[in-house]
Amino acid sequence: MRSRTPDRLCAEAVELAREAALEAAHPGQVGEYLGAVAEGDRVVTHLFENPEPGYRGWRWAVTVTRASRAKAVTLDETVLLPGPDALLAPEWVPWSERLRPGDMGPGDLLPTEAEDPRLEPGYSGEDAPPPNSAVSEEMEQLAAVEEADVTAGAPAAQTPPTTGSIAAVAEELGMRRARVLSRYGLHDAADRWDEAYGPKTPMAQAAPGTCATCGFLVAIGGSLGQAFGVCANEFSPADGRVVSLSYGCGAHSEAAVMPKPPRPAAPVIDETVVEPLPLHPDRTSGSVEPDTPPEELGHS
Numbered sequence: 001m002r003s004r005t006p007d008r009l010c011a012e013a014v015e016l017a018r019e020a021a022l023e024a025a026h027p028g029q030v031g032e033y034l035g036a037v038a039e040g041d042r043v044v045t046h047l048f049e050n051p052e053p054g055y056r057g058w059r060w061a062v063t064v065t066r067a068s069r070a071k072a073v074t075l076d077e078t079v080l081l082p083g084p085d086a087l088l089a090p091e092w093v094p095w096s097e098r099l100r101p102g103d104m105g106p107g108d109l110l111p112t113e114a115e116d117p118r119l120e121p122g123y124s125g126e127d128a129p130p131p132n133s134a135v136s137e138e139m140e141q142l143a144a145v146e147e148a149d150v151t152a153g154a155p156a157a158q159t160p161p162t163t164g165s166i167a168a169v170a171e172e173l174g175m176r177r178a179r180v181l182s183r184y185g186l187h188d189a190a191d192r193w194d195e196a197y198g199p200k201t202p203m204a205q206a207a208p209g210t211c212a213t214c215g216f217l218v219a220i221g222g223s224l225g226q227a228f229g230v231c232a233n234e235f236s237p238a239d240g241r242v243v244s245l246s247y248g249c250g251a252h253s254e255a256a257v258m259p260k261p262p263r264p265a266a267p268v269i270d271e272t273v274v275e276p277l278p279l280h281p282d283r284t285s286g287s288v289e290p291d292t293p294p295e296e297l298g299h300s
Contacts, residue, residue, distance in 0.1 A: 010044035010064050011036050013073040017046035017062035024078045026052070030060055042066050043076070050080065057086030118185030122177045186224065193228055197238050199246035207248025208255040215253035217243075 014033060021030045031049030039045050048060040063076040082088055099110070112119065181189070198204065211217045216233035219225055220242070227245055231238040236251040 006036050006038040006044045007042045007066070009066055009071060010042060010073055013044075013064050014046060016073060016075065017064055018048065020062045020075050020078045021048050021060040025050070025060060025080075034059060039063060042068070055080065055087075057083045059083045118182060118188055119179040120182040120185075122180045190224065190227065193242045194244050197231075197241055197243040197247045199244060199248075201247065203237060203249050204244075204247045207250060207252060209252045210246050210248045211243050212245040213252075213254065214248070216251070217245075 014036075018030065018033070029050060029052045031051045034047040034049055037045045037047065043063065043065045045061050045063045048062070050058045050060055052058075058080055059082075060078065061081045062078045064073050065076050066073045096113075199210075204210075211229060211231065214233075216231060216236065218230040218232050220229055228242050229245060231241055231243050233239055233251045233253075236249050238247065238249065
């Protein structure tokens with residue numbers, strides 16, 4: 001346990017501690033004396049300011065000690081420690097937690113943990129689905145009724161139907177894969193998609209209608225199809241994205257139906273009157289006599 005009061009001889013060894021700090025630091029990088037801290041019996045740490053710009057708030061800590069009944073103070077260690085206002089690097093985060101959507105590039109490989117809560121084992125051939133399966137109890141009961149074995153004959157001769165397997169349902173849901181989405185994985189994806197393209201986004205708040213009534217919505221299968229679809233409008237900000245059925249944008253198919261441009265009227269041709277046009281002009285039809293010699297042109 002630390003002593004409440006520093007040892008007197010160790011506390012007075014300020015110059016010894018400063019010399020040790022000057023030896024460890026760069027020249028001129030040891031500042032003012034900040035005080036002493038008792039670390040234990042006859043163990044004291046002297047603190048000095050570090051004026052180096054790259055270590056703002058850090059302090060040189062020089063620990064001194066002495067043996068029992070000895071008057072000579074000796075040096076224990078010299079380290080650079082952060083103070084209460086020190087500039088520190090952010091806490092280290094594992095790479096799996098630092099990765100963000102969009103960080104993956106061509107050729108990058110992202111390993112998945114064996115116990116990833118978003119995944120669960122796929123269909124293993126057993127009759128019962130794995131725990132936390134995407135196949136709900138209602139779906140399992142429906143599969144059992146459809147695949148129940150029935151013996152032909154009178155009702156009295158019927159044996160109780162045995163529980164059928166869920167092979168057909170598993171094949172439909174793609175559970176022949178090694179691992180599939182768990183219920184947690186489904187909810188996690190739904191929350192993420194709903195946050196990006198859901199009813200609470202500014203675009204959806206100003207939309208004239210929802211995606212559920214839009215002709216550009218492409219339906220998806222599975223349980224997620226009850227709440228999401230894929231946008232197929234190239235002018236929509238969500239083109240090619242999974243959108244909530246409650247999402248909407250200004251590119252809604254029924255937002256504003258453009259009227260067809262008016263067709264110009266057909267040209268009217270009057271074919272009731274025929275006006276003959278002579279191919280050669282009539283010389284007698286003019287005001288000049290044909291036998292009169294032409295007058296010279298000029299001024300009178």
